Amino acid sequence: MIAFENAAYNYGGGELLSEVSLRLAPGSFHFLTGPSGAGKTTLLKLAYAELLPTAGHVTLFDREVRGLSRDDIAHTRRRIGVVHQDVQFLDHLPLAANVQLPLTVAGKGGDLRDLKDLLSWVGLGHLADALPPTLSGGERQRAALARAVIMDPDVILADEPTGNVDWEMSLRLLTLLVELNRMGKTIVVATHDLNLIRQAKAQVPARVLRISRRRIQLAGADL
Amino acid sequence: MTLPPALRRLMDLGKQADRVVPPSGHTAWLTTFTAGAMTFLCIFALALSLASGRLASRWSDALARTATIRLAAPPDQMQVQTDAILSLLSTTPGVESARALTDEEARHLLEPWFGPDLPVEALPIPRLIEVVEADPGYDGEGLRQRLAAEAPGAVLDDHTRWRRPLAEAAGRLRLLGGLSILLIGATMAAMITLAANASLAANAQVIRVLRLVGARDSYIARAFVRRFTLRALTGAAIGALAGLIGVALLPDADAAGGFLTGLGFTGAGWLLPFLLPPLAAVVAFAATRRAAFQKLRELP
Numbered sequence: 455m456i457a458f459e460n461a462a463y464n465y466g467g468g469e470l471l472s473e474v475s476l477r478l479a480p481g482s483f484h485f486l487t488g489p490s491g492a493g494k495t496t497l498l499k500l501a502y503a504e505l506l507p508t509a510g511h512v513t514l515f516d517r518e519v520r521g522l523s524r525d526d527i528a529h530t531r532r533r534i535g536v537v538h539q540d541v542q543f544l545d546h547l548p549l550a551a552n553v554q555l556p557l558t559v560a561g562k563g564g565d566l567r568d569l570k571d572l573l574s575w576v577g578l579g580h581l582a583d584a585l586p587p588t589l590s591g592g593e594r595q596r597a598a599l600a601r602a603v604i605m606d607p608d609v610i611l612a613d614e615p616t617g618n619v620d621w622e623m624s625l626r627l628l629t630l631l632v633e634l635n636r637m638g639k640t641i642v643v644a645t646h647d648l649n650l651i652r653q654a655k656a657q658v659p660a661r662v663l664r665i666s667r668r669r670i671q672l673a674g675a676d677l
Numbered sequence: 678m679t680l681p682p683a684l685r686r687l688m689d690l691g692k693q694a695d696r697v698v699p700p701s702g703h704t705a706w707l708t709t710f711t712a713g714a715m716t717f718l719c720i721f722a723l724a725l726s727l728a729s730g731r732l733a734s735r736w737s738d739a740l741a742r743t744a745t746i747r748l749a750a751p752p753d754q755m756q757v758q759t760d761a762i763l764s765l766l767s768t769t770p771g772v773e774s775a776r777a778l779t780d781e782e783a784r785h786l787l788e789p790w791f792g793p794d795l796p797v798e799a800l801p802i803p804r805l806i807e808v809v810e811a812d813p814g815y816d817g818e819g820l821r822q823r824l825a826a827e828a829p830g831a832v833l834d835d836h837t838r839w840r841r842p843l844a845e846a847a848g849r850l851r852l853l854g855g856l857s858i859l860l861i862g863a864t865m866a867a868m869i870t871l872a873a874n875a876s877l878a879a880n881a882q883v884i885r886v887l888r889l890v891g892a893r894d895s896y897i898a899r900a901f902v903r904r905f906t907l908r909a910l911t912g913a914a915i916g917a918l919a920g921l922i923g924v925a926l927l928p929d930a931d932a933a934g935g936f937l938t939g940l941g942f943t944g945a946g947w948l949l950p951f952l953l954p955p956l957a958a959v960v961a962f963a964a965t966r967r968a969a970f971q972k973l974r975e976l977p
């Protein structure tokens with residue numbers, strides 16, 4: 455699905471990530487952790503081809519990213535739902551249109567009932583007509599999650615989805631991600647919130663990848 | 678009005694794509710205005726070009742490449758001098774052929790004035806020699822001097838020659854008009870490119886979001902292209918209308934007129950201005966599309 459093979463990334467000031475090799479099995483649940491600035495966001499960007507590795511290989515759905523055209527990348531992103539760390543919407547369109555955006559740009563008409571269901575699943579059914587700038591942090595995160603799953607992607611990458619929401623909201627988001635995993639989606643959550651990881655491990659067999667000194671390690675079960 | 682399904686689909690897709698880019702602010706009218714002004718100017722350049730084209734062809738048609746030599750000489754000298762002139766002409770560069778009109782032809786020429794029974798032989802009327810000019814033509818002044826030496830009574834009448842530079846000028850004017858049209862088109866393309874780039878830069882955030890949710894470049898470009906094409910089309914339609922009204926209001930041709938009053942459209946020429954708005958739309962389409970794809974390639 456998504457595989458890294460000795461991949462490295464360098465923004466220009468020396469390698470930030472080195473010799474990263476990992477393989478996301480279908481239906482798996484991974485946490486990606488490490489101190490701030492370790493390269494979690496960078497690694498996720500490599501995984502949806504916003505960045506190309508400066509060495510080694512990244513393979514998305516059995517295709518090497520460097521061999522993908524811009525259109526191929528667009529099509530690949532339709533199979534990978536991403537909740538970005540800095541969630542961004544089209545501020546001039548209501549929430550419902552924003553959540554539906556991946557369908558719209560793919561030229562697919564969405565079923566309005568499905569959209570309603572999706573919005574109520576993330577608890578935003580009453581905010582369908584709200585403009586994004588009026589939403590709270592937690593609402594934005596859930597809207598982003600709804601947008602990430604509307605294309606029914608195989609993989610969901612969430613970058614610090616609980617970054618600026620309270621604990622209660624964090625648990626709520628986690629529950630949504632666990633539900634998605636139980637539906638068979640492959641999930642990767644970047645976070646430095648160890649409490650969240652502990653909570654998750656009580657619900658799903660999640661594995662923890664830690665970025666430490668530029669390399670990726672499988673963290674022990676002692677978390 | 679019913680559109681073919683394929684076209685309707687394209688319009689619908691475009692409309693849909695259009696919505697994902699926020700309605701642009703106060704600079705939107707600049708493209709419309711530019712297209713309008715440029716089309717307005719273009720109408721006049723077109724009128725100028727067409728009018729000078731007409732003038733050039735009328736004038737060069739009028740330039741029958743012939744001149745006449747009138748020879749007045751005592752009757753006993755007439756034939757000798759005629760022969761001398763003809764042999765002189767046969768060695769003059771730029772003269773294709775020359776021949777003396779027969780008495781019969783001379784009578785025919787004079788008939789309208791003097792009636793059919795004119796005794797040409799008995800009258801001291803000048804002998805006429807018709808000179809057909811080659812291309813390039815002869816040197817008029819040089820020929821005059823040589824004629825004066827050979828036959829003092831010969832007069833070279835080449836009154837149509839003075840029009841040649843005018844016909845050439847009209848031809849150049851037409852070229853200039855065409856060049857102006859090209860320049861106006863290029864300027865419009867440049868201005869629309871600038872406006873499109875400004876719009877793309879202002880919407881960088883929107884474009885980023887669209888890319889991240891899996892929009893293809895062509896989808897994103899379409900939103901901008903559609904917008905700018907419609908604006909250019911609207912502006913150009915207004916500009917063309919204004920230009921046509923301007924041309925229609927020019928005074929009609931009258932006797933004193935000449936060039937300036939001929940500055941309008943004639944016949945099928947009236948259809949040309951109607952081609953300008955679609956042409957402006959095509960220019961806007963191409964310019965915006967190019968700018969959009971160039972900009973998009975810089976983004977991940």
Ligand SMILES: Nc1ncnc2c1ncn2[C@@H]1O[C@H](COP(=O)(O)OP(=O)(O)O)[C@@H](O)[C@H]1O
Pocket residue numbers: 465470488489490491492493494495496497
């Ligand atoms: N576009 C960029 N150009 C240069 N350096 C960057 C860029 N983006 C991130 N970095 C640097 O790379 C490091 C890792 O960033 P990031 O992947 O966001 O880490 P994390 O998500 O783990 O906090 C940081 O030191 C950051 O400053």
Ligand SMILES: [Mg+2]
Pocket residue numbers: 494495496539613614
């Ligand atoms: Mg980060």
